[in-house]
Amino acid sequence: MAKAKDELAQVIGKGNKFEERYIDKLPYLQAVMKETLRLHPPIPFLVPRRAMQETTFMGYRIPKDTQLFVNAWAIGRDAECYEDPLLFKPERFLGSSVDYKGQNYELIPFGAGRRICAGIPLAHRMLHLVLGSLLHEFDWEVDEIGRNEIKDDRERMGVTVRKLVPLKAMPRKCSTECLN
Structure with missing residues (x-):
């Protein structure tokens, strides 16, 4: 949080507001978004x-017409792709x-190839605009219960993945030192 x-x-x-033109000048914020x-x-x-045809992939025989599911969640936690894969390290x-954006298969939250999400350019802008604005304009606090929730990394699987115990963070107007 402090680095961002x-x-x-x-x-x-x-005194300046976060604008889209700043996104490319914020490598750490971009790294935070990728890590998230x-x-x-x-x-x-x-x-x-x-x-579409029988093929062999990484030693596995895949018959024609087999339906395949790509587990983006597991790929992001693969120790062969990432050192300390369960730690949040934007660095x-x-x-x-x-x-x-679909070219690096170790990071495909929006898919790849012909079925890649068409909304990536919008998501890229909006995610950075929202996160950047919230971090720039507010200081964030969690209460004692929230501190325990940060450590609780259990998730609820479904069509989407969400925290089993939701985190509640409270915004506080940014102190003068964060506006300097």
């Missing part, structure tokens, strides 16, 4: 695919060319 707020304060400055999407993709299983994406 420091970056926002340096790039945007005192890695650990918590919008949907855990991507749109199902069907094998892993700093200086990295990995993005979530």
Whole structure:
């Protein structure tokens, strides 16, 4: 939180509102977004695919017409792709060319190929605008119960994945030091 707020304060400055033009100048905020999407993709299983012909993939024989489900949630937690895969470490994406636009298969929260989400450009702008604005304009607090909820990483699986115990964070008007 402190690193993201420091970056926002340096790039945007005192009294200025977060705007879309700042997104490309905020590598740490972008890394936070990638790390969030890695650990918590919008949907855990991507749109199902069907094998058009018999094929062998990573030593597995896949018969023609087999329906395949890509588990984006598990890929984001794969120790072969990520060191300490269960830890939230946005720094892993700093200086990295990995993005979530379907070219890097270790990070595919919106899918890849012909069935990639058509809304990625909108999602990219909106996610950064919302998160950047909320972090820039407010300080965030959680109460004692909330501190325990942060540590609780259990999730409820379904069409989407969400925390089993929802986290409640309270915004406080930004202190003068975050506006400097």
